[in-house]
Amino acid sequence: MRGGLFGDDAVHRERHAPMISAQLLSSPLPVYAAANPWVSTLLNPRLEVGGMANGFGLTSYAFAGLNWRTPQWGPLFGEFALGGAFNDSSRNAHQLGRTDLGCPVTFRESAGLGFRLSEHFDIVGSIEHISHANLCNSLNPGLTSVGLRLGY
Numbered sequence: 001m002r003g004g005l006f007g008d009d010a011v012h013r014e015r016h017a018p019m020i021s022a023q024l025l026s027s028p029l030p031v032y033a034a035a036n037p038w039v040s041t042l043l044n045p046r047l048e049v050g051g052m053a054n055g056f057g058l059t060s061y062a063f064a065g066l067n068w069r070t071p072q073w074g075p076l077f078g079e080f081a082l083g084g085a086f087n088d089s090s091r092n093a094h095q096l097g098r099t100d101l102g103c104p105v106t107f108r109e110s111a112g113l114g115f116r117l118s119e120h121f122d123i124v125g126s127i128e129h130i131s132h133a134n135l136c137n138s139l140n141p142g143l144t145s146v147g148l149r150l151g152y
Contacts, residue, residue, distance in 0.1 A: 006147025
């Protein structure tokens with residue numbers, strides 16, 4: 001499990017709004033046992049679920065997807081995730097100063113660089129983005145957040 005703080009992008013209405021993040025990750029799925037750690041990482045992703053709550057009451061979202069963690073280089077590791085998200089942006093967006101993402105259901109992509117602090121704790125710097133890739137309508141500003149999560 002992980003928790004952390006993020007900041008929204010500086011481009012849209014919600015710039016500099018703090019986001020509180022919570023995330024749960026499974027162990028790697030036992031899909032395929034490979035001797036090569038890179039192949040094993042690719043073929044055995046982890047399930048993830050979580051949420052980003054906006055500290056100013058602006059756009060928040062819940063997400064779920066797959067997370068791949070690269071083999072470690074000493075205490076360093078990388079990770080990336082793909083999945084979907086459900087947001088509350090279009091609910092009275094303009095009256096509340098929110099960014100209207102155009103659709104409550106979006107894609108979510110995330111990438112991060114982590115540092116293993118101990119056997120049980122790590123810290124991950126991440127960037128994540130949600131948008132609907134113009135599948136709902138032509139309104140697709142997206143929302144990008146950058147921050148840190150502490151994991152156990």
